[in-house]
Amino acid sequence: MINLENFCPNFCDIFESINLNLKEGLKHVVVRELLKHEQVHGVIGPQHSTEEKFVTELGQKVHVPIISFTARTSVLPDTKNHYFVRTAIDDAVQTQALAAICKGFQWAEVVILYEETDYGCRFISHLNKALQDVEIGQVHLVAVPSSAKNSHLRKELSMLNEKKTGVFLVHMNPSLGFRLFALAQKVGMMSEGYSWIITDSVSNFLNSMDSVTRVSMEGVVGIRPYVPFSDTLEKFKERWTRNSMVQNKNRGQVVDLNAYGLWAYDTITALAIAVEKIGPVNSSSLYAKIAKNGTKHGDLRISTFGPLLLRELSSTKFRGLSGDFELIDGKLKPSAFEIFNVIGTGERRVGFWTTDGGIRRQIINSSDHDQAKTYSTSTAELKNIVWPGDLTSQPKGWLPSILRIGVPWKSGYKEFVSVTDIDPATNRTHNPTGFAIDIFNETLKFLPFKIKYEFYCYNETNNDKWTYDDMLHGIPRKDFDMVVGDTTIWAPRASYVDFALPYSESGVILVVRNKKAFDMWIFTKPLRWDLWLAIGLACVFMGIVIWILERPVTNNPITPGEESVVKPETEQPGMNYLAPITVLAFPERKMVTNKWSLFVLVCWLFMAFILMQSFTANLSAILTVDQLKFAFSEDYYLGYQEASFIEKFLTEDLNINKSRLKGYSSVEGFHDAMSRGSKNGGIDAIFDEIPYVKLLINRYDSQYKMVGPIYRTDGLGFAFPLNSPLTAYFSRAILNVTQGPEMTSIERQNFGPGYSSQDPLSSTISQGTSSLTFHEFSGLFIIVASVTIFALICSKTSILSIRLRLTNMTRRFRDKYCCRTTKEGINADRKMPNGNQDDADAACIEVVEIPRSDEADNVVQDVGREIKGGTSSDM
Structure with a gap:
């Protein structure tokens, strides 16, 4: 070396x-x-x-x-x-670390202050890409010249202080950055609620700043390349310090490494x-x-x-x-970045960021394979941080304030929002209730921070001409910081407000009465008249063919040795023309004796089976599936919910004449109008959003049904100002609520036990069952009764048989009654408490014996004449 x-x-x-x-x-x-x-x-x-x-x-x-x-x-x-x-180390790696830290702290937006140089612009281009990758927006981008004076810096800071976002990321040279923080403290931007992050362009030179600047930067979080400890490094630092003191003895200053x-x-x-x-x-x-x-x-x-x-x-x-x-x-090759916190007169290391491990409290050893494979994005891994203003809890990312939340007053549909106890001086309401309010309260549990809020009522004068659009326009006017209610997420409204994710079902649909028109001949509908005629002619034709095939059977001469067998009249071939029909009711009887007649009858049965199955299927469709069909007519009157966007949607998007529209404000109003119908001043159908429609169907059971296509809307949601950081937080929290176990209980608490948006069939099938009634088949019963009475009238034998049965029943009743009365009288007159019972019965018989009446004799004579032509065996 x-x-x-x-x-x-x-x-x-x-x-x-x-x-x-x-x-x-x-x-x-x-x-x-x-x-x-x-x-x-x-x-x-x-x-x-x-x-x-x-x-x-x-x-x-x-x-x-x-x-x-x-x-x-x-x-x-x-x-x-x-x-x-x-x-x-490349700046692209540092910007990834900065984006990961902002994402870990769940800051939706940041303000970036950078030095206006070529290097600063290239750094910002990397930072923009890194922030976009983790879905963090930029509220403001401030370029500060290298030669900027304190007046210019103070003006920029004052402008930033008016914004709601309190997260600032600084990338400047040390001298410019130190002046910026000193001025930020003077304008009150180093206090509670603010967050400051510095890049290594400033953090690498913290040792050279004076004590006044260090005090102004207390609570700042910074990153810089991590330099691991080693004996070689410590020895080099000692030599560096010693040589610096010798070379700079006249200046009295030591340059830090x-x-x-x-x-x-x-x-x-x-x-x-x-x-x-x-x-x-x-x-x-x-x-x-x-x-x-x-x-x-x-x-x-x-x-x-x-x-x-x-x-x-x-x-x-x-x-x-x-x-x-x-x-x-x-x-x-990229190495780890050290995350530190400026506290007092020094810095405190709170964690690290690495390209493969993410945010960590300690550097991961290469031997720890399990931890090395995981990438952490949570700042919970870091040690405790002291933020500006000696705040130990993490700032939420914008300036703390009490949110003014607008809620609507409405005369109907109070299941969604109900406002009471309104302060007439401030329009503030303390205890609003309803489905939307319950969703809001449940959503607060999933936010990573606590917010302070107050409810303010809109339409406190109970004006019937108010609209949801008027209420939402209060957000750009700074009347509200947020609107909580049954507000529909609609594209035209997105131009002036932002919406969180919907908390209800989406879509607009048509509702009609779930009542079929009375038709006593509905059983004839499955087959058209020409098919009914063809079936009748086929029955007659096959009956004639069978009669012809069966007739030679009775005319065959009797062979020697065979006994003469005479069939009764009811089994003669002349009656076989009824075989195609009677075989359907009495399949166990032998209707024919000729094998060719049997062949014809089997063919008929095959055709009849197909016709019966087709009849059954088509009748089922008429009584069930076809009832879900609905053809909208231009002559119908439509009902819509007042103050909603539905009126504009129907007139502008669906081109429906405004004269055909009638507005209502409650479920009861809709029900009353639908019950009266358009001929009596009501309506024929309702056009509304699915949550309101399901509330109507749930309350009135199976009296209504949804028909037609579902027109797309995004459901009900909370409204925020454009580019508000709250939108992303509430969207994530609403997902946890709507997909959690509490959603069903909230719905049933406000709408009733039968309501559930998580039921996949509840939006298309009513709660009641569509049972068949006598009216649908009254025509069939009339036909059967008429044929039966006609047969009784035409059959004289049947009339005589009925008369005879009635006479016999009368005689038996009279005999039994008279016998019992006479026996009681004999026992009383003879005073025979110990007498023989048989003697009493004999006496009774003698007393009650009554000769035949003329009416009974006439009946017997008539019956004899009817059967006079019969054989001895018939008698």
């Missing part, structure tokens, strides 16, 4: 004197002349971005490595600066190691040829030693004063 103190003991002094004494143009001339006339095969520098582009282009042309321990970014693309080596000084030492060490690896080189072969570079730079020699030096330098690895030295793609 080369001892650089012996190799070049006065290197730093010589390098610094050159940079201080030479102007920029003179530096360019010196570098160019050295490359042209001297044997220069490597350049250490530049230190400023204005020199970088010129020197890098020269090095690229003559193949000479340009080595810089101060350049954190590059002005040229990596493809054009192969010979530019940066031995400092920082990361840049350590990177410079490690850069010279790496360069010396690379030169030793190359070894002796023939001086005659150091240059290949002369490069024609134009009249501007003259002729420059191309180095053959430069590529060798670049190759060996890129492969050099060692443990330096600043940590592990290793180059990757011409840049120093």
